[in-house]
Amino acid sequence: MKKRHLTGIVALAAAASIALAGCASGDTGKPGGDKGSDGKGTITLGFLPSWTDGLSTAYLLKDQLEKVGYKVEMKTLTEAGPLYTGLSKGDVDIYPSAWPELTHKSYMDKYGSKIEDLGAYYDNAKLTIAVPEYTDIDSIEDLKGNADRFGGKIIGIEPGAGLTKQTQDSMIPEYGLGDEYELVTSSTAAMLTELGKATDKKQDIVVTLWRPFWANDAYPVKDLKDPKGAMGKPEKLHFLATKGFSDKYPEAADLIAGIKLDDAQYGSLEDNVVNKFGKGKEAEAVTAWLKDNPDAFKTEIAD
Numbered sequence: 001m002k003k004r005h006l007t008g009i010v011a012l013a014a015a016a017s018i019a020l021a022g023c024a025s026g027d028t029g030k031p032g033g034d035k036g037s038d039g040k041g042t043i044t045l046g047f048l049p050s051w052t053d054g055l056s057t058a059y060l061l062k063d064q065l066e067k068v069g070y071k072v073e074m075k076t077l078t079e080a081g082p083l084y085t086g087l088s089k090g091d092v093d094i095y096p097s098a099w100p101e102l103t104h105k106s107y108m109d110k111y112g113s114k115i116e117d118l119g120a121y122y123d124n125a126k127l128t129i130a131v132p133e134y135t136d137i138d139s140i141e142d143l144k145g146n147a148d149r150f151g152g153k154i155i156g157i158e159p160g161a162g163l164t165k166q167t168q169d170s171m172i173p174e175y176g177l178g179d180e181y182e183l184v185t186s187s188t189a190a191m192l193t194e195l196g197k198a199t200d201k202k203q204d205i206v207v208t209l210w211r212p213f214w215a216n217d218a219y220p221v222k223d224l225k226d227p228k229g230a231m232g233k234p235e236k237l238h239f240l241a242t243k244g245f246s247d248k249y250p251e252a253a254d255l256i257a258g259i260k261l262d263d264a265q266y267g268s269l270e271d272n273v274v275n276k277f278g279k280g281k282e283a284e285a286v287t288a289w290l291k292d293n294p295d296a297f298k299t300e301i302a303d
Helices: 002-024 052-067 080-089 105-114 162-174 188-200 250-257 263-277 282-292
Strands: 042-047 071-076 094-098 115-132 153-155 182-184 207-211 221-223 235-242
Touching: 042 052, 042 080, 052 071, 052 094, 052 115, 052 235, 052 250, 052 263, 052 282, 080 094, 080 105, 080 115, 080 235, 105 115, 105 162, 115 162, 115 250, 153 188, 153 207, 162 182, 162 207, 188 207, 207 221, 235 250, 263 282
Parallel strands: 042 071, 042 094, 153 182
Antiparallel strands: 094 235, 115 207, 115 221, 115 235
Protein backbone atom coordinates (compact mmCIF):
# COMPACT_ATOMS: atom_id res chain seq x y z
CA MET A 1 0.00 0.00 0.00
CA LYS A 2 2.70 2.47 1.00
CA LYS A 3 4.88 1.58 -1.97
CA ARG A 4 1.98 2.21 -4.35
CA HIS A 5 1.39 5.67 -2.87
CA LEU A 6 5.08 6.50 -2.96
CA THR A 7 5.51 5.39 -6.55
CA GLY A 8 2.64 7.64 -7.56
CA ILE A 9 4.05 10.76 -5.94
CA VAL A 10 7.53 10.19 -7.38
CA ALA A 11 6.04 9.74 -10.83
CA LEU A 12 4.08 12.97 -10.41
CA ALA A 13 7.20 14.87 -9.47
CA ALA A 14 9.06 13.52 -12.48
CA ALA A 15 6.20 14.50 -14.74
CA ALA A 16 6.27 18.01 -13.28
CA SER A 17 9.93 18.44 -14.17
CA ILE A 18 9.34 17.29 -17.74
CA ALA A 19 6.28 19.49 -18.12
CA LEU A 20 8.11 22.52 -16.75
CA ALA A 21 10.77 22.12 -19.40
CA GLY A 22 8.01 21.95 -21.99
CA CYS A 23 6.45 25.14 -20.66
CA ALA A 24 9.76 26.94 -21.04
CA SER A 25 9.75 26.09 -24.72
CA GLY A 26 6.38 27.73 -25.22
CA ASP A 27 2.79 26.50 -24.95
CA THR A 28 0.56 25.86 -27.91
CA GLY A 29 -2.15 28.20 -26.71
CA LYS A 30 -2.43 31.47 -24.83
CA PRO A 31 -4.13 31.78 -21.44
CA GLY A 32 -7.52 33.35 -22.00
CA GLY A 33 -6.98 32.80 -25.73
CA ASP A 34 -9.07 33.92 -28.70
CA LYS A 35 -12.69 32.88 -28.41
CA GLY A 36 -13.09 32.46 -32.13
CA SER A 37 -11.03 29.30 -32.52
CA ASP A 38 -11.63 27.63 -29.17
CA GLY A 39 -15.37 28.01 -28.57
CA LYS A 40 -15.72 30.08 -25.41
CA GLY A 41 -11.97 30.56 -25.08
CA THR A 42 -8.86 28.92 -23.67
CA ILE A 43 -8.29 28.81 -19.91
CA THR A 44 -4.91 27.81 -18.51
CA LEU A 45 -4.72 26.05 -15.15
CA GLY A 46 -1.40 26.30 -13.30
CA PHE A 47 -0.61 23.78 -10.58
CA LEU A 48 2.11 21.78 -8.85
CA PRO A 49 1.57 18.04 -9.47
CA SER A 50 3.37 17.01 -6.29
CA TRP A 51 0.88 19.12 -4.28
CA THR A 52 -2.05 16.82 -4.80
CA ASP A 53 -4.73 19.20 -3.56
CA GLY A 54 -4.07 21.33 -6.65
CA LEU A 55 -3.59 18.30 -8.88
CA SER A 56 -7.02 16.98 -7.91
CA THR A 57 -8.93 20.24 -8.23
CA ALA A 58 -7.15 21.11 -11.48
CA TYR A 59 -8.59 18.04 -13.16
CA LEU A 60 -11.99 18.69 -11.59
CA LEU A 61 -12.01 22.19 -13.10
CA LYS A 62 -10.74 20.88 -16.44
CA ASP A 63 -13.64 18.43 -16.58
CA GLN A 64 -16.27 21.03 -15.76
CA LEU A 65 -14.91 23.88 -17.88
CA GLU A 66 -14.60 21.67 -20.95
CA LYS A 67 -18.17 20.46 -20.51
CA VAL A 68 -19.48 24.01 -20.78
CA GLY A 69 -17.43 24.83 -23.86
CA TYR A 70 -13.99 26.08 -22.82
CA LYS A 71 -10.65 24.74 -23.99
CA VAL A 72 -8.45 23.99 -21.00
CA GLU A 73 -4.66 23.83 -20.96
CA MET A 74 -2.69 22.44 -18.03
CA LYS A 75 0.57 24.12 -17.05
CA THR A 76 2.65 22.33 -14.43
CA LEU A 77 5.31 24.02 -12.29
CA THR A 78 7.48 22.94 -9.37
CA GLU A 79 7.36 25.97 -7.06
CA ALA A 80 4.63 28.27 -5.75
CA GLY A 81 6.56 31.48 -6.49
CA PRO A 82 6.63 31.12 -10.30
CA LEU A 83 2.98 30.10 -10.20
CA TYR A 84 1.94 33.31 -8.43
CA THR A 85 4.16 35.30 -10.79
CA GLY A 86 2.49 33.67 -13.79
CA LEU A 87 -0.94 34.32 -12.32
CA SER A 88 -0.17 38.00 -11.79
CA LYS A 89 1.14 38.40 -15.34
CA GLY A 90 -1.73 36.52 -16.98
CA ASP A 91 0.49 33.66 -18.13
CA VAL A 92 -1.71 31.43 -15.98
CA ASP A 93 -5.45 32.02 -15.72
CA ILE A 94 -6.27 29.98 -12.60
CA TYR A 95 -4.43 28.51 -9.63
CA PRO A 96 -6.90 25.78 -8.61
CA SER A 97 -5.83 25.28 -5.00
CA ALA A 98 -4.13 28.27 -3.36
CA TRP A 99 -3.39 28.91 0.32
CA PRO A 100 -3.55 32.75 0.27
CA GLU A 101 -4.67 33.48 3.82
CA LEU A 102 -1.57 32.33 5.74
CA THR A 103 0.70 29.90 3.93
CA HIS A 104 1.00 31.98 0.76
CA LYS A 105 0.36 35.36 2.35
CA SER A 106 3.79 36.66 1.33
CA TYR A 107 2.97 35.95 -2.31
CA MET A 108 -0.40 37.65 -1.96
CA ASP A 109 1.23 40.68 -0.36
CA LYS A 110 3.47 40.93 -3.43
CA TYR A 111 1.09 39.98 -6.25
CA GLY A 112 -2.40 40.31 -4.74
CA SER A 113 -3.30 43.50 -6.60
CA LYS A 114 -3.04 41.59 -9.88
CA ILE A 115 -4.89 38.51 -8.69
CA GLU A 116 -8.64 37.84 -8.40
CA ASP A 117 -10.07 35.58 -5.70
CA LEU A 118 -12.81 33.33 -7.12
CA GLY A 119 -13.72 31.97 -3.71
CA ALA A 120 -12.80 29.27 -1.20
CA TYR A 121 -13.70 25.64 -1.77
CA TYR A 122 -12.38 24.06 1.45
CA ASP A 123 -12.17 25.59 4.92
CA ASN A 124 -10.00 23.39 7.15
CA ALA A 125 -6.50 23.33 5.66
CA LYS A 126 -3.53 23.44 8.04
CA LEU A 127 0.23 23.07 8.20
CA THR A 128 1.68 20.43 10.50
CA ILE A 129 4.86 18.94 11.94
CA ALA A 130 4.55 15.17 12.09
CA VAL A 131 6.32 12.10 13.42
CA PRO A 132 5.54 8.39 13.14
CA GLU A 133 2.75 7.06 15.34
CA TYR A 134 5.21 4.88 17.23
CA THR A 135 7.47 7.83 18.21
CA ASP A 136 6.89 8.68 21.89
CA ILE A 137 6.80 12.44 21.32
CA ASP A 138 3.44 14.20 21.03
CA SER A 139 4.25 17.92 20.95
CA ILE A 140 6.59 20.16 18.97
CA GLU A 141 7.97 21.46 22.26
CA ASP A 142 9.18 17.93 23.05
CA LEU A 143 11.53 18.01 20.05
CA LYS A 144 13.87 20.22 22.06
CA GLY A 145 16.61 18.13 23.62
CA ASN A 146 15.80 15.13 21.42
CA ALA A 147 17.62 16.09 18.22
CA ASP A 148 19.87 13.02 18.35
CA ARG A 149 16.84 10.78 17.84
CA PHE A 150 16.12 12.53 14.52
CA GLY A 151 19.66 13.08 13.31
CA GLY A 152 19.25 16.77 14.00
CA LYS A 153 17.04 17.12 10.92
CA ILE A 154 13.49 18.14 10.11
CA ILE A 155 12.71 16.79 6.66
CA GLY A 156 10.87 19.41 4.60
CA ILE A 157 9.56 19.92 1.08
CA GLU A 158 10.25 22.54 -1.63
CA PRO A 159 12.35 25.56 -0.55
CA GLY A 160 9.79 28.03 -1.91
CA ALA A 161 6.78 26.44 -0.22
CA GLY A 162 4.79 28.42 2.32
CA LEU A 163 5.10 25.43 4.64
CA THR A 164 8.88 25.77 4.47
CA LYS A 165 8.76 29.47 5.32
CA GLN A 166 6.36 28.90 8.22
CA THR A 167 8.57 26.15 9.64
CA GLN A 168 11.83 28.05 9.24
CA ASP A 169 10.69 31.54 10.21
CA SER A 170 8.05 30.77 12.83
CA MET A 171 8.09 27.25 14.27
CA ILE A 172 11.83 26.70 14.67
CA PRO A 173 12.56 30.03 16.43
CA GLU A 174 9.33 29.94 18.46
CA TYR A 175 10.29 26.59 19.99
CA GLY A 176 14.01 27.37 20.20
CA LEU A 177 15.07 24.54 17.88
CA GLY A 178 17.54 26.48 15.73
CA ASP A 179 20.65 25.27 17.56
CA GLU A 180 19.60 21.61 17.40
CA TYR A 181 17.82 21.07 14.10
CA GLU A 182 18.39 21.76 10.42
CA LEU A 183 15.38 22.07 8.11
CA VAL A 184 16.29 19.96 5.08
CA THR A 185 14.44 21.08 1.94
CA SER A 186 14.21 19.38 -1.43
CA SER A 187 10.81 18.28 -2.72
CA THR A 188 7.58 16.69 -1.57
CA ALA A 189 8.59 13.44 -3.29
CA ALA A 190 11.97 13.40 -1.51
CA MET A 191 10.33 14.04 1.86
CA LEU A 192 7.91 11.16 1.31
CA THR A 193 10.75 8.89 0.26
CA GLU A 194 12.54 9.58 3.55
CA LEU A 195 9.30 9.16 5.49
CA GLY A 196 8.63 5.82 3.81
CA LYS A 197 12.14 4.52 4.50
CA ALA A 198 11.96 5.51 8.16
CA THR A 199 8.52 4.08 8.86
CA ASP A 200 9.30 0.83 7.07
CA LYS A 201 12.24 0.40 9.49
CA LYS A 202 10.33 1.79 12.49
CA GLN A 203 12.86 4.62 12.83
CA ASP A 204 12.17 8.08 14.25
CA ILE A 205 11.77 10.94 11.77
CA VAL A 206 10.20 14.40 11.88
CA VAL A 207 8.71 15.90 8.72
CA THR A 208 6.72 18.89 7.54
CA LEU A 209 3.22 17.93 6.38
CA TRP A 210 -0.18 19.50 5.84
CA ARG A 211 -3.85 18.67 5.75
CA PRO A 212 -5.63 17.83 3.54
CA PHE A 213 -3.03 15.48 2.04
CA TRP A 214 -3.36 11.78 1.21
CA ALA A 215 0.00 10.95 2.83
CA ASN A 216 -1.53 11.41 6.30
CA ASP A 217 -3.54 8.23 5.70
CA ALA A 218 -0.94 6.38 3.61
CA TYR A 219 1.78 6.51 6.28
CA PRO A 220 1.61 5.81 10.03
CA VAL A 221 2.08 9.43 11.13
CA LYS A 222 0.62 11.76 13.72
CA ASP A 223 0.55 15.55 13.97
CA LEU A 224 2.55 17.00 16.83
CA LYS A 225 0.63 19.34 19.09
CA ASP A 226 1.48 22.99 18.54
CA PRO A 227 0.68 24.76 21.84
CA LYS A 228 2.30 28.01 20.69
CA GLY A 229 0.40 28.07 17.39
CA ALA A 230 3.64 28.50 15.47
CA MET A 231 2.40 26.61 12.40
CA GLY A 232 -0.56 28.96 12.04
CA LYS A 233 -4.31 28.54 12.31
CA PRO A 234 -6.44 26.46 9.92
CA GLU A 235 -7.13 28.32 6.68
CA LYS A 236 -9.26 28.07 3.59
CA LEU A 237 -8.16 26.82 0.18
CA HIS A 238 -9.08 29.21 -2.64
CA PHE A 239 -9.41 29.28 -6.39
CA LEU A 240 -7.34 32.26 -7.58
CA ALA A 241 -7.43 33.81 -11.06
CA THR A 242 -5.58 36.45 -12.98
CA LYS A 243 -7.15 39.88 -12.51
CA GLY A 244 -10.20 40.48 -14.70
CA PHE A 245 -10.97 36.79 -15.17
CA SER A 246 -14.59 36.94 -13.98
CA ASP A 247 -15.33 39.89 -16.28
CA LYS A 248 -13.95 38.03 -19.26
CA TYR A 249 -15.39 34.62 -18.36
CA PRO A 250 -18.37 35.15 -16.02
CA GLU A 251 -19.83 31.69 -16.66
CA ALA A 252 -16.56 30.01 -15.74
CA ALA A 253 -16.17 32.20 -12.66
CA ASP A 254 -19.70 31.35 -11.45
CA LEU A 255 -19.13 27.64 -11.96
CA ILE A 256 -15.85 27.71 -10.03
CA ALA A 257 -17.31 29.79 -7.19
CA GLY A 258 -20.00 27.14 -6.74
CA ILE A 259 -17.57 24.37 -5.77
CA LYS A 260 -17.58 23.69 -2.01
CA LEU A 261 -16.01 20.52 -0.62
CA ASP A 262 -16.17 19.05 2.86
CA ASP A 263 -13.57 16.69 4.32
CA ALA A 264 -15.14 13.53 2.92
CA GLN A 265 -15.68 14.97 -0.56
CA TYR A 266 -12.20 16.42 -0.79
CA GLY A 267 -10.61 13.25 0.56
CA SER A 268 -12.38 11.02 -1.94
CA LEU A 269 -11.51 13.32 -4.86
CA GLU A 270 -7.81 13.30 -4.02
CA ASP A 271 -7.83 9.55 -3.36
CA ASN A 272 -9.48 8.91 -6.73
CA VAL A 273 -7.06 11.07 -8.70
CA VAL A 274 -3.84 10.12 -6.91
CA ASN A 275 -4.38 6.54 -5.83
CA LYS A 276 -7.42 4.66 -7.16
CA PHE A 277 -6.94 5.73 -10.78
CA GLY A 278 -3.52 7.39 -10.89
CA LYS A 279 -1.46 9.17 -13.51
CA GLY A 280 -2.95 9.18 -16.99
CA LYS A 281 -6.44 8.37 -15.74
CA GLU A 282 -7.31 11.66 -14.06
CA ALA A 283 -10.36 12.21 -16.27
CA GLU A 284 -11.74 8.80 -15.31
CA ALA A 285 -11.06 9.57 -11.66
CA VAL A 286 -13.05 12.80 -11.80
CA THR A 287 -15.93 11.16 -13.69
CA ALA A 288 -16.21 8.47 -11.04
CA TRP A 289 -16.03 11.05 -8.26
CA LEU A 290 -18.75 13.24 -9.79
CA LYS A 291 -21.15 10.29 -9.85
CA ASP A 292 -20.62 9.78 -6.11
CA ASN A 293 -20.63 13.48 -5.15
CA PRO A 294 -23.36 15.32 -7.08
CA ASP A 295 -23.89 17.78 -4.23
CA ALA A 296 -20.33 19.11 -4.23
CA PHE A 297 -21.43 22.01 -6.44
CA LYS A 298 -23.88 24.76 -5.62
CA THR A 299 -24.35 25.22 -9.34
CA GLU A 300 -25.51 22.39 -11.59
CA ILE A 301 -22.86 19.87 -12.58
CA ALA A 302 -22.51 19.31 -16.32
CA ASP A 303 -23.16 15.76 -17.48
